[in-house]
Amino acid sequence: MVALLAALVEVATENPPGRAYLACVDTIERTLSELSFEHERVEIVSPDAPRAAVAAWVGDPGPTLYFHGHYDVVPAAQPSQFMPRVEGDAMFGRGTSDMKSGLVSMLFAAKAIREAGVHLNGRIGLLFVPDEETGGRYGSAALAAAGRLGGDAIGMLLPEPTSGVVWNANRGAVTIEATVWGRAAHVGLAHLGVNAFERAVAIVEDLLALKGQLPAGAVLLIGGRVEAGTNFNVVPSECRFTVDRRTTADEDFAAERRRLLAVFDRARASGIDVAVDVFQEGSASRTPDDVPLARALASSVMEVTGAAPGFEECPGLLETRFYAERGIPALAYGPGILAVSHGPQEFVKISRMLEVAKIYALTALKLMAKAT
Secondary structure, three states, X not given: OHHHHXXXXXXXXXOOOOOOHHHHHHHHHHHHHHOOOEEEXXXXXXXXXXXXEEEEEEEOOOOEEEXXXXXXXXXOOOHHHHOOEEEXXXXXXXXXXXXXXXXXXXXXXXXXXXXOOOOEOOEEEEEEXXXXXXXXXXXXXXXXXXXXXXXXXXXXXXXXXXXXXXXXXXXXXXXXXXXXEOEOOEHHHHHHOEOHHHHHHHHHHHHHHHHOOOOOOOEEEEEEEEEEOOOOOEOOOEEEEEEEEEEOOOOOHHHHHHHHHHHHHHHHHOOOEEEEEEEEEEOOEEOOOOOHHHHHHHHHHHHHHXXXXXXXXXXXXXXXXXXXOOOOOEEEXXXXXXXXXXXXXXXXXXXXXXXXXXXXHHHHHHHHEOOO
């Protein structure tokens, strides 16, 4: 397990821009072949970097419990973050917590079930996907649109870095990149240009007014990423900025989406040339904490760790939503720690990676093992 995690961390699957995806897929497929898992590469059409998911199975076709995880990671601050190092019970490196350790846990859980010779009422489906860190457009969303997600599913487990709790709900999100156009000109002839940055500021002022109207718990982050201009002495002809709107379970997602996009409609009506790319969106979702999957997971966590897990709402967006919106129970529980994920000293405890593998295997047995 440690060797596989190190091998996965060494592949710099940074997203954006979607780097080294196929190299990581090669590593996953090679491991599946070495472990004699039936598997399939699923090509995903995208406009830039090549993308693919990997599906694998344990058991006979029928009711399926999915172990689902993503192999992309957020960009690293230093190349050294892709050089995994072990210190005691911890491995450090980009993706150790979010969530390549989770991929290892779910794979070895399935391996343990198979090697134990347990007969299942159905099968375990393993799915390794790209693009989660940018909303899943060319990952899980593409698979869902193609009818390749959640077939025959009775449940889904997602090994995100949940810090020891179970995430049975997530917020909704609409994330966009706005591009405002102007006309370049030399600073000495600035009156001949159209300043795209100044136009963007007018839109931001409208967004700030909207932000002030939001209920407690709702989030509107403006300018997480901003780019404008080419030099200090040139009127900027283009300005790009992001807007990330996170909705609560009590908000009407469709209405809030329209309300956000109306800001840009008003800008166009006022003569501002602006384009909007919605590159991430998903409504809030929830799986009750008393469904069979939740009870089996909680019982397995108690059995392995000695403590019952809490059930909480994830502060962000989760790929559980792709299953929950189809009426499939979906829960997140993984070995990582949210507070260190995406940070410069990201790490995972090796012992937790092993614990989660045991928990996933036990959960599957509680739901699917045939009586003997």
